[in-house]
Amino acid sequence: MNFTKGTSKGIVLIVLILVLMLLPVIFPNPARIGMFISCGVASILAMGWLMILRIGCLSLGQVAFLAIGGYTSALLAQKLGVSPWIGLLGGGVASGLVAFGIGVVFLKVRGLSLSIITFAFAEVVRLVFSTLGFFGGHGGILEIPKFNPLTLPGWGTIQFDSPFSNYYILLMILFLCGIFMWRMDHSALGRTFKSLPQNEDLAESLGVYPLRYKVINFVTACFFAGVAGAFTAHYYGCLYPGSYSVHQSIIVQIQATVGGASSVALGGLLGGFLMVMVESWLLNVDARWVFIFYGSVIIVVTFFLPDGLLSLPQKMKKVLNKT
Amino acid sequence: MPILEIKAISHNFKGLTALSQIDITVQEGEILGIIGPNGAGKTTLFNIISGFLRPTYGKILFRGKNIVGLRPDVIARQGLVRSFQGAGLFPKASCLENLIMAHHLYKEIGFWKTLLHTKSYAARELEVKDKSLQILETLHLTGVKDAGAHDIPYGHQKMLGIAMALATDAQMLLLDEPVAGMNPPEAQAMAEEIRRIRRGLGKTVVLVEHNMKMVMGVCDRVVVIQYGQKIAQGKPEEIKNDPRVIKAYLGTAER
Numbered sequence: 001m002n003f004t005k006g007t008s009k010g011i012v013l014i015v016l017i018l019v020l021m022l023l024p025v026i027f028p029n030p031a032r033i034g035m036f037i038s039c040g041v042a043s044i045l046a047m048g049w050l051m052i053l054r055i056g057c058l059s060l061g062q063v064a065f066l067a068i069g070g071y072t073s074a075l076l077a078q079k080l081g082v083s084p085w086i087g088l089l090g091g092g093v094a095s096g097l098v099a100f101g102i103g104v105v106f107l108k109v110r111g112l113s114l115s116i117i118t119f120a121f122a123e124v125v126r127l128v129f130s131t132l133g134f135f136g137g138h139g140g141i142l143e144i145p146k147f148n149p150l151t152l153p154g155w156g157t158i159q160f161d162s163p164f165s166n167y168y169i170l171l172m173i174l175f176l177c178g179i180f181m182w183r184m185d186h187s188a189l190g191r192t193f194k195s196l197p198q199n200e201d202l203a204e205s206l207g208v209y210p211l212r213y214k215v216i217n218f219v220t221a222c223f224f225a226g227v228a229g230a231f232t233a234h235y236y237g238c239l240y241p242g243s244y245s246v247h248q249s250i251i252v253q254i255q256a257t258v259g260g261a262s263s264v265a266l267g268g269l270l271g272g273f274l275m276v277m278v279e280s281w282l283l284n285v286d287a288r289w290v291f292i293f294y295g296s297v298i299i300v301v302t303f304f305l306p307d308g309l310l311s312l313p314q315k316m317k318k319v320l321n322k323t
Numbered sequence: 324m325p326i327l328e329i330k331a332i333s334h335n336f337k338g339l340t341a342l343s344q345i346d347i348t349v350q351e352g353e354i355l356g357i358i359g360p361n362g363a364g365k366t367t368l369f370n371i372i373s374g375f376l377r378p379t380y381g382k383i384l385f386r387g388k389n390i391v392g393l394r395p396d397v398i399a400r401q402g403l404v405r406s407f408q409g410a411g412l413f414p415k416a417s418c419l420e421n422l423i424m425a426h427h428l429y430k431e432i433g434f435w436k437t438l439l440h441t442k443s444y445a446a447r448e449l450e451v452k453d454k455s456l457q458i459l460e461t462l463h464l465t466g467v468k469d470a471g472a473h474d475i476p477y478g479h480q481k482m483l484g485i486a487m488a489l490a491t492d493a494q495m496l497l498l499d500e501p502v503a504g505m506n507p508p509e510a511q512a513m514a515e516e517i518r519r520i521r522r523g524l525g526k527t528v529v530l531v532e533h534n535m536k537m538v539m540g541v542c543d544r545v546v547v548i549q550y551g552q553k554i555a556q557g558k559p560e561e562i563k564n565d566p567r568v569i570k571a572y573l574g575t576a577e578r
Contacts, residue, residue, distance in 0.1 A: 183438045188427075188448065195424050198413040205373060205407070206427050206491055207399040216434065 016269075020174075024167045033163040035280045037235065040170045041066075043272030044228040046256035047181045048221030050264040053256070054190065055214045056197025057107070058115045061122030062225055062252045065095040067244040068125065069226030070233035071135055074144045077234070084147045084234040088173070088227050095226025099219045107214040110200070122249055130241035140240035144233050166235050173231060174269075177224040182265040184220065193217055251275075254298045260308020267310050274309070325384075326351040326495055326527050327372075327403075332381035334367055334551075341367045342378070342551040349495075354521055354528045356542035356559075358535070360571060364551040365531040366408065369499050373405040374398040385495075404493035408500050410480035411487075412472040418483055419468040422455035425487035458486050478509035482516065489520065496520065498530040502537050510534060514541045539563065547571065 024033045045062050052059045069091030076082040076090050106117050129135045136142075147160035147169060160166055184190055192213050195203045200210055233239050259271025275297075282289045305311060327349040334342040342364045349355050357365050370376040372383060374395040383391050390398050413421050436444045459465050462482055467475050472483065481501065488496050501517065502510040514537050520526050532538045538545060539559040547555040547562060549571045555562060562568055 180438070183440065187437045187440070188432065188444075189434070189437050191420070191424060192427065195413050195416070198415050199411070201375065201395075202407060202411050202413065202487075203424070203427075204375075204395040205399055205405050206425055206487065207396050207404075208427055209394065209396045 017175075020171060024164050028164070030163045033167050035276065037163060037167055037170050038280070039273040039276040040167075040174045041228050041232055041272075042252070042255055042276045043269045044174060044177050044224050045252045045268075046259055046272045047177055047264055047268030048225050049252050049256040050259070050261050050267050051181055051184070051193075051217060051221040053261055054185070054193040054197075054264070055107075055217050056110070057118070057214075057218075058112075058253070059118045059221075060115050060246065060249050060253065061118035061125075062221075063244045063246070063248040064122035064125040065099060065222040065225035066229035066232070066248075067129060067239075067241070068098055069095045069229030070239050071129060071141070071229075072226070073230030074141050074233040074239055075135075077145045078141070078143075084145055084230075085150075087234065088230045091230025091233070092223045092227035095229065096219045096223035099222030100215060103215040103218040104211070107211060107218060119246060119249070122244075122246055126241055126244050126246075129244070135241075136239070138241065140238060140242075141233075142238045144237050144239065146237060147234050170228075170231055170235075173224075173227055177227075178265045178269065180220065180224070181268070182263075184217075185264040189213070189216070251294060254294050258297060258301050258308055260310030262307055262310045267308055270309055324351050325349060326386055327529070328382075328384040329368075329372070330382040330384070332368070332371060332378050332383065334364075334371060334376065334378045334380075340551050342371070342548075345381070345548070345551075345553055347546055347553070347556075349527060349529055351527055352521065352525060353543045354517065354530070354541055356538040356545040357529065357531045357548060358533070358538055358545060358562075359548035363548045365548055366499060367551075368548070369405060369497055369531060372398075373403070373497060399491060399493065402492075402494040403497070404488045404491045404495070405497035406484050406488045406499055406501065408503065410473070410477065411484040412480060414471070414473045416472055417469045418459065418464055418472055418475065419452075419455055421472050421483060421487060422458055422490055423451055425490035426451040426454060427491075455490070458490060462486055478505050478512075481505065481509075482513065485513075485516065485520075489524070489526075493526070495527040495529070498528060498532075500532055501530055502532060502534050510537055513537075517541055 023036050027033065045066065049059055049062050072094035073084065073087030073091035076087050077084055082090065102121060106114065109117060130138050147166065149157050149159050151157045158165065160169065192203070192208055195208070196210055196213065203210060255271040255275040256268060257271070258275055259267035259269070261267055278293065279290055282293055301308065305315070325348045329345055329347040332342055332345045333340070345368060347355075357368065359365055367376065371378045374390065374393050374397070378391060381391070382389055385398070385401060385403050390401065390403070413424060416424065432444050432447055456465070456468070459468050462479070464475070464479060464483065467479075472480065475483070485498065485501060488498075498517070502513045505513060517528055517530070518541060521528055530542070542559060544556065545559055545562045546553060547565075547568050554567050554571060555565045557565070
């Protein structure tokens with residue numbers, strides 16, 4: 001029984017990876033590929049959001065870490081001439097460090113107050129970027145260097161000037177993030193994360209130092225948001241502080257909730273891809289529908305499918321068994 | 324040899340005195356009961372010993388070292404673990420998962436080893452699972468191992484809570500009302516379990532309880548607290564006949 005269950009899971013995983021790798025080959029239209037890139041970025045953010053949910057925090061500030069990663073990498077490249085490839089790591093580390101700083105101070109706070117703090121923090125970050133001249137002010141940063149070509153011995157030089165090639169950079173980040181989140185979620189670490197919102201006092205009395213685990217969780221999620229932010233900066237070639245509004249953080253939350261919290265990696269992937277695809281389809285029909293769509297989706301999902309789309313198969317089984 | 328020495332512990336909640344000058348010495352391997360009317364300060368005392376509350380004044384020595392001011396998890400690591408009033412479980416996790424969580428301290432493994440799923444990590448996970456299953460078997464809970472922790476009968480939940488405290492391998496257990504809300508047979512089983520914890524495993528137990536029959540039957544010594552002050556201590560028989568204790572519980576006849 002267990003064996004077949006394990007192999008079928010493996011097959012699903014391989015199919016998933018193949019589909020993700022072949023998407024730009026099947027749909028070669030650059031605009032389509034651009035959309036898939038947005039899907040991937042959304043997935044990384046949603047995974048981070050779900051990871052933070054494990055410790056009982058509804059983060060309303062994920063987009064701030066996207067911004068920190070983006071600005072760090074962009075400025076490193078423009079002012080110091082650092083390669084965007086190293087900038088990816090730099091953006092992640094910057095986000096992670098900031099997450100560590102605010103995590104150590106604020107993750108002691110529980111529940112709704114913590115959500116408000118993340119929300120306020122995200123606004124402060126956005127205002128700092130849009131006010132200080134060093135960060136380009138309201139106009140943001142333009143002409144950020146693109147990913148420079150890589151020369152692989154024996155393979156020749158690979159150019160990264162098209163959405164097609166950039167998609168594979170993002171896919172690498174997405175895979176890394178997904179594997180990391182999966183491993184974390186399905187391990188002793190994940191177990192400890194989940195125990196905290198259930199009964200933090202009990203966890204403490206069993207020898208868990210909650211702050212340590214909350215910080216590990218928060219920093220990991222924000223690190224990947226930062227890497228994704230650095231990627232978007234170099235891919236689009238520009239940064240604009242207005243695109244990091246709280247509205248975006250709420251969209252991350254809706255995408256993650258639609259995906260489902262039963263698995264951080266799969267929920268984030270499903271929510272990110274599906275929601276961005278529907279969104280871009282709606283944009284073609286009538287842009288006004290997008291907000292109505294997000295608003296109604298969150299109501300419908302919270303009410304009928306609180307555990308997200310991942311819980312749909314189980315729910316269906318239950319309904320079928322009853323009839 | 325005393326394992327725990329509580330010295331002159333006092334605590335004020337915004338000017339309201341909850342505990343004043345409490346001195347209690349616990350000998351290694353004994354079962355000590357703390358009783359007292361509601362609001363006497365028993366749970367406050369537990370919260371102070373286990374590090375959840377910092378006392379206004381006083382010292383607590385655990386195996387000769389001061390533990391006042393240490394975090395709860397650090398105190399737990401040193402071998403002093405408490406249980407909670409009510410069931411004190413992780414409600415959304417299964418019974419088995421609850422016990423596995425309780426083994427957290429047991430050979431904790433590093434961040435990268437966990438993420439990379441190294442052999443030592445996998446071996447430890449298997450070991451912890453086996454140990455947990457064994458404990459469930461001794462509690463006769465194997466049949467409900469996958470049931471949600473809050474879906475099993477209340478008596479079993481409390482038993483599971485104590486088993487979790489035991490699973491930490493602590494030398495000393497603080498049990499906050501272990502038989503509250505239990506029916507007589509369940510309370511009887513719990514009393515036997517507590518005796519077994521002492522006799523079979525050689526642990527020291529301090530318990531707070533309202534069930535007098537259980538306290539008098541299980542404890543070697545009893546301390547009585549009223550209005551935050553220790554009013555009596557001694558063997559159960561002495562406490563039963565102590566006029567101060569009778570007065571505290573029943574009051575005196577008006578003349």
